[in-house]
Amino acid sequence: MSILTCQGVYMIGGMSLRYALLGLLSAAGPSSGYDLAKLFENSINHVWRAGHSQIYPELSKLHADGLIEVEAEGPRGRKIYAITPQGRAELHQWLLEKGREGPVRSEGALQAFLISALPPAEAIGVVERVRAMFERRLADLEARHEQMSGGSGGDYFGRYALDLGLRQTRTFLEWADATIADLRARAGS
Amino acid sequence: MSILTCQGVYMIGGMSLRYALLGLLSAAGPSSGYDLAKLFENSINHVWRAGHSQIYPELSKLHADGLIEVEAEGPRGRKIYAITPQGRAELHQWLLEKGREGPVRSEGALQAFLISALPPAEAIGVVERVRAMFERRLADLEARHEQMSGGSGGDYFGRYALDLGLRQTRTFLEWADATIADLRARAGS
DNA sequence: CGCCCCATGTAATAAGTTACATGATTTT
DNA sequence: AAAATCATGTAACTTATTACATGGGGCG
Numbered sequence: 001m002s003i004l005t006c007q008g009v010y011m012i013g014g015m016s017l018r019y020a021l022l023g024l025l026s027a028a029g030p031s032s033g034y035d036l037a038k039l040f041e042n043s044i045n046h047v048w049r050a051g052h053s054q055i056y057p058e059l060s061k062l063h064a065d066g067l068i069e070v071e072a073e074g075p076r077g078r079k080i081y082a083i084t085p086q087g088r089a090e091l092h093q094w095l096l097e098k099g100r101e102g103p104v105r106s107e108g109a110l111q112a113f114l115i116s117a118l119p120p121a122e123a124i125g126v127v128e129r130v131r132a133m134f135e136r137r138l139a140d141l142e143a144r145h146e147q148m149s150g151g152s153g154g155d156y157f158g159r160y161a162l163d164l165g166l167r168q169t170r171t172f173l174e175w176a177d178a179t180i181a182d183l184r185a186r187a188g189s
Numbered sequence: 190m191s192i193l194t195c196q197g198v199y200m201i202g203g204m205s206l207r208y209a210l211l212g213l214l215s216a217a218g219p220s221s222g223y224d225l226a227k228l229f230e231n232s233i234n235h236v237w238r239a240g241h242s243q244i245y246p247e248l249s250k251l252h253a254d255g256l257i258e259v260e261a262e263g264p265r266g267r268k269i270y271a272i273t274p275q276g277r278a279e280l281h282q283w284l285l286e287k288g289r290e291g292p293v294r295s296e297g298a299l300q301a302f303l304i305s306a307l308p309p310a311e312a313i314g315v316v317e318r319v320r321a322m323f324e325r326r327l328a329d330l331e332a333r334h335e336q337m338s339g340g341s342g343g344d345y346f347g348r349y350a351l352d353l354g355l356r357q358t359r360t361f362l363e364w365a366d367a368t369i370a371d372l373r374a375r376a377g378s
Numbered sequence: 379c380g381c382c383c384c385a386t387g388t389a390a391t392a393a394g395t396t397a398c399a400t401g402a403t404t405t406t
Numbered sequence: 407a408a409a410a411t412c413a414t415g416t417a418a419c420t421t422a423t424t425a426c427a428t429g430g431g432g433c434g
Contacts, residue, residue, distance in 0.1 A: 221385075221386095245386060265385055265386085
């Protein structure tokens with residue numbers, strides 16, 4: 001008796017990496033694993049992370065499943081993958097699927113939560129530190145935005161995600177300011 | 190030759206569940222694994238997730254490491270854990286630690302990113318669906334906020350996290366509206 | 379007595395991270 | 407020739423998810 005897994009049965013959630021890769025291949029055109037790792041790092045990074053050690057094996061699986069194909073081979077074993085029609089279909093399917101309330105995971109927000117466990121005076125320091133981190137992120141995203149909108153016309157890749165990232169980072173900073181003010185009031189009382 | 194892991198060497202990132210549990214025990218007082226699973230579900234859920242199958246083993250480890258102790262035992266094998274001074278110290282340490290830019294992971298935002306891969310007309314539907322999901326979350330958070338602020342004085346648990354959740358959810362809705370408008374403009378052109 | 383909730387766990391699998399390992403090409 | 411970067415992979419481990427499994431206690 002063998003339990004059918006993944007392709008066969010269960011796994012309704014998850015598989016995000018798979019679709020992230022299909023999405024990148026769809027939007028950025030044919031790319032190598034190396035390219036995709038880079039793309040991940042400086043586009044999708046603030047939303048989902050993956051290193052090359054996760055990307056290469058996943059590309060193999062995608063290839064085995066016929067969702068991508070090797071379009072060409074370059075210099076040092078460089079393989080350029082392209083999304084296939086089946087791949088495109090699966091991606092669309094996944095995006096259109098409903099009832100999916102996938103994983104949410106933010107260590108920054110978790111810390112925000114846990115400061116309730118600290119005395120106000122100490123909590124302030126923690127919030128300030130996290131705030132500084134997000135400040136840096138905002139600068140990074142703004143630079144990227146500048147760079148992108150400076151480019152061609154209006155249709156750059158990841159435009160909506162970048163916009164979302166900017167909004168959320170700014171919101172986080174606002175929250176941090178409000179929280180610090182509140183903590184100060186409590187500490188001072 | 191044995192490779193020292195975790196307690197001994199590496200693992201600088203990660204361990205978030207561990208600290209989430211310590212934080213809950215610190216803020217909510219002595220609780221059983223079951224209680225903690227419940228607490229997770231309706232307090233910290235929008236920030237970090239964990240099911241009981243992850244919680245129980247982690248509690249065992251925390252106990253083995255002396256960061257929590259069994260304060261009492263109840264009816265059906267119910268064990269009530271309390272955070273120890275060492276546990277409190279570790280939690281503070283972790284919160285104060287710097288240079289930590291932990292994992293960020295949001296499937297909603299990932300989908301937002303990937304819509305670039307869809308023709309505008311289809312993308313609108315996707316964004317609308319995700320938007321609806323966040324609308325439900327907002328209602329949920331608002332209800333919780335209502336409930337909490339209705340309670341005692343001002344010092345409820347997870348107050349800051351809830352505030353952050355509300356702000357971020359509202360921001361997401363704003364983004365969705367702007368994006369839908371933009372997509373409509375593009376689809377109509 | 380039967381049902382629902384309390385309460386705890388384990389097993390199997392999937393997903394993610396860090397470190398290890400190797401070698402080719404381009405740039406300085 | 408050395409250094410940086412391109413390029414791909416594997417191994418070992420941790421973390422997370424889903425399903426399986428069991429039994430006590432309260433209530434109608």
